[in-house]
Amino acid sequence: MIYKHHYLRKFLNTTFLIVSLYVLLNNIIAKNYIIPDRYPSGLPPENYLSTFIDCNGQKTPIWISKGLCSNYPKKSVFILVHGYKGNRAHWKEILDELSIKHEVVVVALRAHDTNSAAHTTFSTKEASDVSKVIDWAYAQYQDRTPKIILLGSSLGGVTSWKATELNSKVDGIISDSAFLTLTLSGDRWLEGTFYGGSIILKPMVWIAENLINVDTDKMSPIDSARKWAGKPAMVIHCEKDNIVYHEESKQIADAANAEFHVIKSAYHAKAHRSNKKEYLNLVESFAEKIN
Secondary structure: OHHHHHHHHHHHHHHHHHHHHHHHHHHHHHHHHHOOOOOOOOOOOOOEEEEEEEEOOEEEEEEEEHHHHOOOOOOEEEEEEOOOOOOHHHHHHHHHHHHHHOEEEEEOOOOOOOOOOOOOOOOHHHHHHHHHHHHHHHHOOOOOOOEEEEEEEOHHHHHHHHHHHHOOOEEEEEEEOOOOOHHHHHHHHHHHHOOOHHHHOHHHHHHHHHHHOOOHHHOOOHHHHHHHOOOOEEEEEEOOOOOOOHHHHHHHHHHHOOEEEEEOOOOOOOHHHHOHHHHHHHHHHHHHHHO
16 A cells, blocks of 8 residues: 555656646747747848837837938838748848839837847737838828838738728738738647647647737738728738648638739748749739839
8 A cells, every 4th residue: 555655646746747847848938939039130231221110119120211211202112021030131132122113111020130029919019010110101201192012921911911900001011921810820830840739839829828918819810801802902822831821811812802922832931032033023013003
């Protein structure tokens, strides 16, 4: 009997230790999830300046094309928003070309790049920040009215869609690799980390949701896309995207009655690099319709 109690105690202690370590691990990963590793973007391209805008009491770092500092900036402004774990340098491959015909503002999302926010909110507060950036860009035109076009990638795409609900100054939106819900794409991202990750690390998601008071099922652009329907919009899907599936991108496009384009052989949020010419052609043709 003594031996049985000994083994039972040992089993219970071991189980308690394993469960405690599991909970601790999920807490650590949850904090890393909402406070991702930062990758500072470095210096902007030669024809851009680095500055920041006060967004809801938070300094949001931006790059701006130099034309926005002139007396007569170009008629249209692209506002570029990167994705999760990205930075402003995400867009470097196309910035020089975009600034030939347009002014450009490149936004650093909360808890990314050199944005000093304590954590991400996966588009909730970020959409409000982008709205403030829109107001700032609009104000640079003084007595003229610019054409404002949002271009968002992945989480930046979702953030851009949500910003259309907050700011009536938007004239068009292009989303690239935007997820249908954070739950779906988050699970695939975890599964890509290691097999069974979406199940084993599910408590991490619940902990992260509680820490920043968000519901990952509601981190979706679909309602914003429906409200935008009938206005200029384009949805770009990367053919080899293993985080956002074709039917999900198509669902967003259908909700907004948007143009829908699939870029061949491109991976998640990488089309502007692997298929640069095609990507720029799509973006420029979209801008021409608005102007």
